[in-house]
Amino acid sequence: MIDLEAVRAQTPGCHRGVFLDSAGSSLPPVRVLDEVVNHLRREAEVGGYRAAEERLDDLEAGYAVLASVLDCHPDEVAFTDSATRSWLAVFDAIPLAAGDRILCTEAEYAGNAIPLLRRAEEVGAVVEAIPSDAMGAVDVAALRSLLDERVRLVSLVHVPTNGGLVNPVAPVVEAAHEVGALVMLDACQSVGQVQVTGLGADIITGTGRKWLRGPRGTGFLVVRRPVLESLHPRQVDLHSGTWVGPDRYELRDDARVFELWESNIADRLGLVAAFQYALDLGIDAIAAAVADRGEHLRRGLAELPGVTVHDLGSQRCGLVTFSVSGVPAAEVRDRLREKGVTVTVSGVTSTRYDMTRRGLDEIVRASPHYFVSPAQLDEAVAAVAELA
Numbered sequence: 514m515i516d517l518e519a520v521r522a523q524t525p526g527c528h529r530g531v532f533l534d535s536a537g538s539s540l541p542p543v544r545v546l547d548e549v550v551n552h553l554r555r556e557a558e559v560g561g562y563r564a565a566e567e568r569l570d571d572l573e574a575g576y577a578v579l580a581s582v583l584d585c586h587p588d589e590v591a592f593t594d595s596a597t598r599s600w601l602a603v604f605d606a607i608p609l610a611a612g613d614r615i616l617c618t619e620a621e622y623a624g625n626a627i628p629l630l631r632r633a634e635e636v637g638a639v640v641e642a643i644p645s646d647a648m649g650a651v652d653v654a655a656l657r658s659l660l661d662e663r664v665r666l667v668s669l670v671h672v673p674t675n676g677g678l679v680n681p682v683a684p685v686v687e688a689a690h691e692v693g694a695l696v697m698l699d700a701c702q703s704v705g706q707v708q709v710t711g712l713g714a715d716i717i718t719g720t721g722r723k724w725l726r727g728p729r730g731t732g733f734l735v736v737r738r739p740v741l742e743s744l745h746p747r748q749v750d751l752h753s754g755t756w757v758g759p760d761r762y763e764l765r766d767d768a769r770v771f772e773l774w775e776s777n778i779a780d781r782l783g784l785v786a787a788f789q790y791a792l793d794l795g796i797d798a799i800a801a802a803v804a805d806r807g808e809h810l811r812r813g814l815a816e817l818p819g820v821t822v823h824d825l826g827s828q829r830c831g832l833v834t835f836s837v838s839g840v841p842a843a844e845v846r847d848r849l850r851e852k853g854v855t856v857t858v859s860g861v862t863s864t865r866y867d868m869t870r871r872g873l874d875e876i877v878r879a880s881p882h883y884f885v886s887p888a889q890l891d892e893a894v895a896a897v898a899e900l901a
């Protein structure tokens with residue numbers, strides 16, 4: 514179980530109001546903050562290269578820390594600077610040709626959908642959205658009916674940016690693998706708030722600043738060993754490979770082929786500290802606490818006249834989405850901010866397939882982490898009640 518008082522004591526930002534935007538960019542714990550700031554100070558004392566050398570062992574150990582959350586081998590992990598950077602680097606390395614089909618979820622995030630559409634346009638492939646089931650999650654039976662040997666890739670969003678559902682992963686992977694398609698799991702909104710073990714996805718991408726409570730400008734990816742051999746990384750540099758002859762180079766054979774030489778070492782150390790912090794709390798304990806906060810908030814909001822909760826799915830997590838009748842989402846956000854409650858807005862252009870299907874243009878998104886107390890959630894509900 515999460516010790517609420519302890520995690521709140523380790524989170525300076527959580528006393529400044531009701532923070533409900535961990536799906537946007539969460540509040541880091543002191544341990545993460547110290548790791549980043551101390552390293553920046555060290556860089557200022559001895560220069561970035563020497564400061565990095567001093568932390569070489571910790572940086573190396575970081576791969577294993579990430580691997581234990583992401584349920585993979587450390588060789589299958591790479592650090593990047595965002596979930597999108599991770600996603601683009603791997604997607605760009607997947608060979609695609611005319612006639613290939615790419616399936617994605619209706620909850621596909623625009624940052625994935627745009628490159629999917631662009632690449633498909635370039636090579637003559639097609640992108641098709643897998644219908645959702647009655648509960649709003651990816652419909653595995655519908656997926657099965659769409660699959661054939663032309664499907665190269667299934668892009669699966671684990672937790673959508675605009676709703677509290679958790680998509681099933683293992684049955685999607687099983688179905689996709691039957692026709693030899695790769696599964697790319699966008700775990701940007703799930704790592705740090707739900708378990709990601711035993712899912713079997715070929716590729717996983719994620720970010721540091723959301724549910725993991727790491728620094729901004731950090732991301733990571735997982736590429737399974739056997740899959741790596743079938744990829745053709747194109748965004749490569751002198752860290753991804755070695756220049757061994759005038760016209761010859763050799764690429765690394767692990768996931769770090771997707772990293773570049775230059776990186777923000779302070780942020781990377783901060784991201785490792787964030788993963789370690791999550792491991793120390795226990796991912797199961799985090800998942801239970803976040804689901805509890807999400808349900809608490811949903812229940813409170815659903816009881817308010819004039820407020821509609823939009824979350825779908827049979828398994829739900831910490832994203833809570835709603836609208837207030839007659840009040841535009843941005844106005845709800847701004848007026849709640851005046852009352853010390855931080856939420857955000859998600860619009861149709863972020864998740865066009867899903868929002869169009871549901872006839873929504875915009876929603877308010879509130880995303881409580883485990884460090885938000887139930888009393889703060891009640892405060893947020895009372896603030897929404899005043900608007901409604």
Ligand SMILES: Cc1ncc(COP(=O)(O)O)c(C=O)c1O
Nearest residue numbers: 595596597622673674701702720
């Ligand atoms: C589902 C989903 N995928 C991908 C991203 C992109 O993450 P990043 O901004 O770290 O690139 C987001 C960001 O909100 C997201 O919600």
